Amino acid sequence: MADFPYPALHASHAGAWIAAPDGETRSVGRGEAIRIAADTPVLILNAPLVGQRLGYGDLSGLDILELFAFLHPARFMVPTPRGLAKTLGLAPPADDAAVAAFLREAAARLLAVPEGDWPEREGAWTAGQSLMRLRWPWAPALLPLIEKPQRAERWLFSKLPEWEESAARPAPRTITLGDAEIEERLDRLTGHGAERREGQRSYAAATAHAFAPRDMRDSPNLVLAEAGTGIGKTLGYLTPASLWSEQAGGAVWVSTFTKALQRQLGHETERLFPDPEERRTRVVTRKGRENYLCLLNLEDALQGGFAGRAAILAQLVARWAAYTSDGDMIGGDLPGWLPALFRRNGSTALTDRRGECIYAGCPHYRKCFIERAARGSAQADIVIANHALVMVNAARGREMGTRPTRYVFDEGHHLFDAADSMFAAALTGQEAIELRRWITGPERGSRGRRRGLAARLSDVASYDEEGGRAITQAVEAAMALPSDQWLQRVNEGEPFGPVETLLAAVRGLVYARDTKGAEAGYGLETELAEPTPELVEAAGPAGEALDALVRPLVALGRRLEAVLAETPDWMDGPARARIEGAIASLGWRTDTAGAWLALIARIGGPADADFVDWLAVDRFEGREFDIGLHRHWLDPSRPFAKTVLEPAHGALITSATLRAGGDWDVAEARSGANHLLRGPSHFEAASPFDYAQQAEVVVVTDVKRGDLGSLANAYARLIAAAEGGTLGLFTAIRRLRGVHARIADRLARDGLALHAQHVDPIDTGTLVDIFRDDPRSSLLGTDALRDGVDVPGHSLRMVVMEGVPWPKPTVLHAARRMAAGGRDYDDRVVRAKLAQAFGRLIRRADDRGLFVLLSAAMPSRLLSAFPEGTPVTRMTLDEAIVRAQRLSSVPAMVHERAEQV
Structure with a gap:
């Protein structure tokens, strides 16, 4: 890489550094860094983020992320120096000052890829020619390294497989699952010799009722199951679901609210079907049309419909489309950071967000990712979907011929909100x-x-x-x-x-x-x-x-x-x-x-x-x-019950916080169960974790409400005391941004990276990946990070909330509050949010963590939101700092052991 003529630039909240081609690395001021970047092409990692750090939004150069996306489409990588080093097998840079020189080393490693065994070689030369014409900064350095193929490359539109029509699936058979076969299947999924978890076994047996034969029209066998974190819900309900699908010949739709749980379910089904080919046909993930790449839109973009940077994005997406497993651009195997690199030239124009699909009139209809997923789900045993898609299909009468008779609604505490949005x-x-x-x-x-x-x-x-x-x-x-x-x-x-x-x-x-x-x-x-x-x-x-x-x-x-x-x-x-x-x-x-x-x-x-x-x-x-x-x-669970639950033969609604800290009446009201002719069965299993030993809730009493300076100081001191590993939750974007602006530089000087939703030009999923990958980093966010974030181990050891998450006083909330009990309704909402936020902290038996609430006005009646036995203490900020310092002394071996597991 010594002959590569361009310098590398790195900038963080702690400063900026330039690594020259001669090997010298020096610290530079932000003004000088901007001048160098404007005059000379520079090597950078994530140009929008570096530009934001420098206060220079139009920063451009040789972005290593773009090079990686071209060379290794559909391959996961955490877009940080640490993540890049791990992916390329290089030693990570020791600190910010070493990153610039590391970027030159990483670029050399990537530019050597075309000379070796390169699985994604097909289509690269053709795409490279188009990128050269578009003046992609990497093209002059990369294209000479790619050997021209002897024959025309067969890629993308000619390479993508066509889906096939199949006969309609017969109606599921009527079967009853036995207790012995449920236990046997659960043993196989968890692994023989694994620790016997009685809570999980009871859960699997109880949820089997949702798969029993229905004996009353418009009244499904409904099971409401609240199972605490660590019970093993996923394998618990996949056990009867897989058995029923296998014996009855029908599909079970497993619906989630977050993309993170969808990905987790995809991994868990590997236990059901270890063979990848078999799993591809028997487990299908379904999402809304707007999530998938539209091949007709892509073809138009490649043929001149896009210009400038947007045209480069289209070429990189085309490279990905030739290797993707399912064509999902939102939460699939397209790197979440790739569209963000192109700022104003987003990827939304490459999906069908306006409902303009011309179906069979499209020349790519037989290869369409959306149609392939729809047909795959018609023959699959397990369909992993989301609450919104399930409700849309039911409300609009879609795919009536293959409408499922059995549902599992995981993250069931979100059904009310999903229905509220769908039926509005x-x-x-x-x-x-x-x-x-x-x-x-x-x-x-x-x-x-x-x-x-x-x-x-x-x-x-x-x-x-x-x-x-x-x-x-x-x-x-x-x-x-x-x-x-x-x-x-x-x-x-x-x-x-x-x-x-x-x-x-x-x-x-x-x-x-x-x-x-x-x-x-x-x-x-x-x-x-x-x-x-x-x-x-x-x-x-x-x-x-x-x-x-x-x-x-x-x-x-x-x-x-x-x-x-x-x-x-x-x-x-x-x-x-x-x-x-x-x-x-x-x-x-x-x-x-x-x-x-x-x-x-x-x-x-x-x-x-x-x-x-x-x-x-x-x-x-x-x-x-x-x-x-x-x-x-006023009650969106009513149309949900009418359109989704009543036609079903059985449904399981489950969550760790289904009752929102209340009784079963709350769960029945928010799930739509109270609108059915026959009531549901209930199941409850407490978390197996020892919260008295693993966690502590601290209510800080001396942070002045409404004082942004005091709030920022509290966050900075707590994060520094814990040496990172902190998830900070806010109820307002404005306060989040204000706190981040005040403390990011201060923490960076101590080597503690601070990332923030609504601040960093990075999608939320990638921010969580970055946070999970670095135990010394911290992440600030709003509601999207309150649940669905799964970061077990030492990377998340403290959750800090800015205050009691009271509901916003909207017209809609006021009406529901009046109809559902006044202050008690508010308390249920708050307890649910607190329970969901606390649930991010302890994800497995060896986790230890601190939950900090910066609110002296926290009512004692809301403390029931936390698991029974969790110690709750009111104290000053100085005392909380001492508690946080204990977290930083947790041996690194805990994190390392978790990675090995």
Whole structure:
């Protein structure tokens, strides 16, 4: 690497360093580092992050992460010097000052890859030629090292396998599982000779009731099971699930809330099916369409639809697409850090986020990742999904022919929130403009691959006169919806069209009734009650405009159904699939517009006791980005029970915090069980961990509430005392950022890295990977890090919460609070959040940890959120620092032993 002509640059909160080609490394000021980077191409690791550290957002250069993504697509790596060293088999740099020189060594190792045994060689030369034309900084150094293949490379579109149609799966057989076979299967999954866990065995036996034959229509065998951390829930429910699937010949859908648990489930199923080929067919992971790479969007991007840095991203994604296991861009094997390297040129345009799929009309339909996953799940034994997808499929009638009869809802404490989001309606400017674009296609002069209804159904329009007329009417009616620059026109008092006029009236009423103070910078909202004459007057024309849109959409859907029934000569299997897909998309959009009509009808009309309606202006840091009307179910578990639970034959809803620190009435109310004809069975198993010895809860009494300086000082001192290993949780992004800005440099000088959600230009999953990989690092975050984060061992030894996580006083919360017990309802919400946060701390038997709550006002009645036996002490910050110092003395061998295990 001595002849590589460019220097390497590293910057952290502790400073900046340059490693010159002659081997000299020196510390430089941030101004000098920026000047060098602007004048000379530099080696860097994660350009957006380094640029943020330097205060130079446009930093660019030879990013080693981009080189790694090209050479090793679909391969995992923690994007830090430590993670890079571990992946490449190099000694990690000792400190920040040694990183710059290490980057040159790592680049040399990577540039040597093409000369050896390179599993991902196929397609590299072809992609490299395109990247050379795009002036990718690495191309001149890398391309001469890649030997030109003797024949044209077969990769990506020509290499991807095609999925195959298969016969419909017969209905599951009626079987009953025996206790002996459940125990035998559990022994096989846990391994003969493994420690016998009675709690896990009891759990497996109790959850088997969800797989028993159903004996009453619209009333599944429902099991609510609360099992503490360490019981072994995953293998506990996979035992009866796998047995039932094997004997009954049906699929069990295991639904989670977080991507982390989805990945964990994927690993656990290796015990069921050790052979990778067998596991690939018998275990399938399903996600929403917006998670998967759209091959048609990718082809358009590769053929000139993207420019500049976005075009380079498309080429790197194409390299990944040729090697990915499932095409999942969000939480799959695409490195989470890759799209973040391209900042404004995100990867969202490469997925189908607008519902514009043309199904069988796509030239890549037979190779589509989404279609492959859907067909794979129809034949699989275990389908790993998420709460949102399960509810969407049920509510919109998708895949009715393969609808599962057995569900397992892990992380069941999130079902209420997932249902709240799924069954809500929002008539906002952003939602309306997306519907307009879905119908009309691209606006004049705009770029992109948007295809309107006419383009997606051109053959139907030409074949069927009535269908073509409905398409034309829908396009004309959609012109009444908001268009580009709608928010600017509304803010300037010059709305165009009836819907923009309605949104302008909403905005005016929200600001008129604001009680928080508009200058605070947060979103504003008010109840949809006692509307002003302006709002009532605007509602009429807006309703008429939406009604004029819904009518042709409904007519088009019925006409497409008639076309299918008539089965014209030109319609083969793919054409039928295309029209079936169009019918499903139309049904979704028609239902959305219908919900908007109901919401508009509420203006000036009587309230519906089942719903909570309000008006909102959404803002971020004082800047408006959306305006609209919102409707949520007062109890969203009701539609969940109706659409998902009632048709099922059996379901297990399980979690470590299912009762939220309360009784079973809470679990039944939030899971939808109390809306079923027959009540559920209950199971409870306490965690096997010795919390009295492994954990301690400390309530700090002398950190002044609302004093950002005191809060930051507390976090800094606690993290320094524990020497990292801290997860800091906040209820407000603004305070998180304020604390991070005050303490990051201070901790970095002690060699303690501090990462932060909403600050670092890195996705949340990658931040957790970085935190897990380095025991001396710490991570700050909000709700997304409160649960679903699994960091066992020494890397997470302290959790610090800024205060009691009281619910935000929104219109929706106020309505539910009034309906569900006032203060008791608030207490249940808080206890659930505290229990979930505490659950991050002790993940296995050899963990030790401290849970710190920086709130003198912590009510004693909420302490029941913590596991029984956990010591709770109120003390000063100085005393808490002494407790935290004990954590840093935990032998490193504990962490090393955990890695070996």
